[in-house]
Amino acid sequence: MSLAAQGTREARKTPVQARSTFTVEAIFEAAVQVLLELGSERLTTTRVAARAGVSVGTLYQYYPNKQALLFAILKRHLEQLQDEIEEACTTHRGRPLLTMAEAVVTAFVDAKMRRPDVSMSLYAVASELGGAVVVQKIVKRGRVALMSMLKSAPGVVFDDVEFTALMMFAAMAGSTRAVLEAGATPKMVRLLRRELVVLCCGYLKGAARKMPAV
Amino acid sequence: MSLAAQGTREARKTPVQARSTFTVEAIFEAAVQVLLELGSERLTTTRVAARAGVSVGTLYQYYPNKQALLFAILKRHLEQLQDEIEEACTTHRGRPLLTMAEAVVTAFVDAKMRRPDVSMSLYAVASELGGAVVVQKIVKRGRVALMSMLKSAPGVVFDDVEFTALMMFAAMAGSTRAVLEAGATPKMVRLLRRELVVLCCGYLKGAARKMPAV
Amino acid sequence: MSLAAQGTREARKTPVQARSTFTVEAIFEAAVQVLLELGSERLTTTRVAARAGVSVGTLYQYYPNKQALLFAILKRHLEQLQDEIEEACTTHRGRPLLTMAEAVVTAFVDAKMRRPDVSMSLYAVASELGGAVVVQKIVKRGRVALMSMLKSAPGVVFDDVEFTALMMFAAMAGSTRAVLEAGATPKMVRLLRRELVVLCCGYLKGAARKMPAV
Amino acid sequence: MSLAAQGTREARKTPVQARSTFTVEAIFEAAVQVLLELGSERLTTTRVAARAGVSVGTLYQYYPNKQALLFAILKRHLEQLQDEIEEACTTHRGRPLLTMAEAVVTAFVDAKMRRPDVSMSLYAVASELGGAVVVQKIVKRGRVALMSMLKSAPGVVFDDVEFTALMMFAAMAGSTRAVLEAGATPKMVRLLRRELVVLCCGYLKGAARKMPAV
């Protein structure tokens, strides 16, 4: 939102030596831990440094500021998510809509539920960094993959694939979040997967126009 | 989450003199303004008081702390939203699923888009206060109304209406949020309404089982 | 200590009407209650007024400021104490030292232990108002009475009765306080009485010079 | 009393660099000065930091809160006092009661009168922190030493040495306090020493039972 320069959000130096790689990772992991234990509100750079076993000064050597650190975590999470979605989308090109929906839903829910605690903690981070262009950019990758897959669906065509993809992702994100925030019991997660397939499938069918066979 | 007592989130005293009613409102409005301009992160009690033209002390006479103030805003927003949804749900009992979907989607999107800026600012607030029981309570009202309406749908029955209602709301919330965060151009909002109807309708049809006519 | 004008510590107006007498008393009692429940640190004028069932404004009508209120409580306590000590001293003029010691100790401990909680709460108040001349003045009365009684002791004379009286009071005050702060179990109080007699008696005997019979 | 955790009263970090040792001391000394000049009531962390020539933040690096700072001063005072009393008690084991009384009184009064101003300022602090277990602990040391010395007195035995020790300390503390609050002129201090010996001696003799020679 009011995040001024966004270059500031990137990590400061590319670690070339083994030692710094190690340090960076230690800081990163410490940050994740603190985020989980105390939430983004009570995460302080000093605390993270202490947890990582380095001094604050060192932390600032690798992350120019607190936001950059939080952003790094968010980024990794989002990129993993996008990777798995891309993978699912490429693998299922040309398959029927139901199969597509199932694949994407599975990829999405699996990725989010692998570390439900991390996913939840990141909601707060994302809402602070929310509007940031960098975030939008990362998320776009999955949408592009989804669009591309949808276009490959046999026998159907979408009026506005881009928006359709947006809607589908939003629906998945929204319901997964709701389930996470409601506690994400195994039973709920099971229901979520099933209903999300129903929902996406229903939506895709409704959004698609049948193409006359050539 | 770590928000201990919830009494802390309630307003402090009910104004008895005419003067104070005015003051409370001034503070509330000032808070909304500051929230819009600076976001919840940079909203400070001093700033709100200054904007309202009162002293900090006065602010604290009516809102025991910053959270209570933010919560008041969130609460009003959510309650209006729930009101309109309840209204829509009661009015459309017994109608076909498509009509129901249209009604709820319209109510939801209308409510959210009446003050898109406020809606967006409140995302951050909600993520801070999200876990709070009071919030959950308010939101439940709409879900109950939706469930009740769905049960009245002619000729169909749902296996787990409660979860269906949750999914539908989550999908509406998620996609509306996505559109808001993407800028919410009039065109997008139009698309959102249309596609959300498609989505909800598709989902409800998929989730419903046909009942044999008596 | 740094208490500027001390006239400010007196109550503001002498209640002439029945209603105000009642009000003043209600405020006074409320203050005592709050003092006991929350301590002088957390006693606020608003709280006292609320407890008394009047408005802050009314409180300030009768007590010009918070200190005056606290001082009033301390004053009453001290005056009662001095009364009882004076009484004991006058009654036992001319008796043997042991009898005198017993009488004064009993009066002192009784007075302090009648409301041990109040006594303790007032330590804090006294330490804030400690140096105040007004307090010193009140306390002096008991000392004067004690001196006068000691002078009447048959067959003995003190080199510096004034200081002897001071020492005796200080010893009584100090040990009573220690017992109060240690919890003041019935057993301890019993011990206190007994030992205090031993102590005072021993001291008085040591401080007195035998006078040759006339 | 209502001072919850006692960890809060302990110092925050042990300085490792030379610089910080200096800083801690500067803060401590500044605190003592402010305490003397303004009293504990008007001592503020900001003022102390300013006086010490450091920023508030630095102060809070070493003392987690205001109380911890005040407590540190009180602690040092009490510990010195206990040290000197212990010393006096160990040195005079097995000596006659009169010698014992003289030794302890001297140690006590000397310690208190070395910095009469500090002693007085600390009364207020002690009454705030009085109930704290940590304080009780420190003070206990002197009582234990006194008890141990009394037990070693030749030819006498005490029924309840523990209480006797308590009484003797309370009497010393009480009278010293009275003298301090009365201005502590050299003459009074001289009288105090003398009379306190008389008082303690008289008390000990009264409290002791003669033991038959073996």
Add this chain to the structure above:
DNA sequence: CATGAATGAGGTTTCATTCAT
């Protein structure tokens, strides 16, 4: 007289960030 809304100085505490060592 009583009310209670309003005041606002002032206090405590946190924490991102810098920089001398």
Add this chain to the structure above:
DNA sequence: TATGAATGAAACCTCATTCAT
């Protein structure tokens, strides 16, 4: 490079006291 002491702006919140109604 690493350290961690120091910074200080800035936030939150309290409460004695006043004064218009």
